[in-house]
Amino acid sequence: MSTALYELEGxxxxxxxxxxxxxxxxxxxxxxxxxxxxxxNGSGKSTLLNILDGLIFPDSGVVRFCGDVLEETSFREERSNRLFRSRVGLVFQNPDIQLFCPTVKDEILFGPLTLGLDTAAVAAAFDEITAIFGIKGLADRMPHQLSIGEKRKVAMAAVLVSSPDVLLLDEPTAGLDPRTTRDLIGLLNRYHAGGKTIITATHDMHVVEEIADVVHVFSRDKTIIRSGRPDDILADTKFLEEHNLIHIHAHSHDGTTHAHPHQHVHHDHLHKNP
Ligand SMILES: Nc1ncnc2c1ncn2[C@@H]1O[C@H](COP(=O)(O)OP(=O)(O)OP(=O)(O)O)[C@@H](O)[C@H]1O
Ligand SMILES: [Mg+2]
Structure with a gap:
């Protein structure tokens, strides 16, 4: 029997x-x-995450989760809906779509309490997650009155607090400051060490090697054009440029013009711009 978590066909x-x-x-x-x-942009990454989260369903082809076909009818039964929702958590690309509670505290507690998790465990998880993201002081604020980065942290905390087995993250580092990005990567790697599956859509080539064992590249045709190890794919600057993942800058040095890849990817693979 296959050990695959997700299998998508056509x-x-x-x-x-x-x-x-x-x-x-x-x-x-x-x-x-x-x-x-x-x-x-527009190559289908967020749509894929929505499919993996069972929010939308394919027009054709099959999605299997732990061997079972994931389809609209799978979510009609309350028990299986709840089980899937407790196992899989999606952090949306746009936090405004996700955040709807009157306070940050309600927002973060909504998921675990709806899932019926133990209240003492939820309180401990709340303390831990708000400390990690440095958002304890925002607990009584209204989510829609926060800065975009703060909203993003709250949206992330609201999913991570339930500790789902499968984390679907849509551009998690966009708009985060460097220290928060570092802390988030550390947190994700601790999650991974604990056996979690983490699927991340990102434009941030700097973090890809730190958060992934395998990379799937989407093309303009909205399909996967290449899959492989992060170091192999990030080293192929011609391919990355073709697929609009890095851009080449022209620079003048000593009267001659050179083209350099812009440093959007790991520094081992590319020149740094002066
Ligand atoms: N709600 C929607 N209604 C209609 N078309 C949509 C909708 N959401 C996305 N699309 C279209 O679907 C395609 C894939 O969009 P998707 O959001 O999955 O791309 P993405 O790779 O996540 O892009 P980005 O890097 O900008 O986040 C795009 O062509 C987009 O215009
Ligand atoms: Mg997207």
Whole structure:
């Protein structure tokens, strides 16, 4: 029997019947794997995460989660809905879509309390997660009155507090300051060491090697054009440039013009710009 967590075969998805977002996705995610999904704007990354979170369902093709087909009817039964929701957590790219409670504290406690987790354990998890993100002082604030980075931290805390087995993160480091980014990477790696599966969509090439064992690159055709190890893919600057993941800058030095890849990826692989 397969140990795969997710298996996607020939998955297609079109919004409103006219805006194609995924075309023929074949993908396997193993339990405990750290996966990065990269690609240009509009290439289908967020749509894929929404499919993996059971928020939308393919027009054709199959999505399996732990061997069972994930379809709309899988969520009609309260018990299986709750079980899936307790195992899989998605942090949205846009925190405004996710945040809806009157206070930050309510927001972070909503998920675990809805899932019926033990209240003492939830209180301890709340203390820990708010300390990690440095948002304890925001507990009584209204989420929609926070800065974008603060909203992002609250949205992340609201998912991590329930400690789901599978974390789906949509651009988690966008707009975070350097220290928070570092702390988040440390936290994700501790989660991974504890056996969690982490699937991250990101434009942040600096963090890919630190958060992923395997990378899937989406093309403009909204399908996976290449999968591989982060170091192999990040070293291929021509490929990254072709797929709009880095850009080449022209610079003048000593009267001659040179083209350098802009330092959006790991410094071992690229020149730094002066
Ligand atoms: N709600 C929507 N209604 C209609 N079309 C949509 C909707 N959301 C996304 N799309 C379209 O689906 C395609 C894939 O979008 P998606 O948001 O998955 O891309 P992405 O790779 O996450 O992009 P980004 O890097 O900008 O976050 C795009 O062409 C987009 O225009
Ligand atoms: Mg997106």
């Amino acid at each position: 998955v297609r998805f079109t919004y409103l019947g006219k805006f194609p977002a995924l075309t023929d996705i074949n993908l396997t995610v193993e339990k405990g794997q750290r996966v990065a999904v990269i690609g240009a």
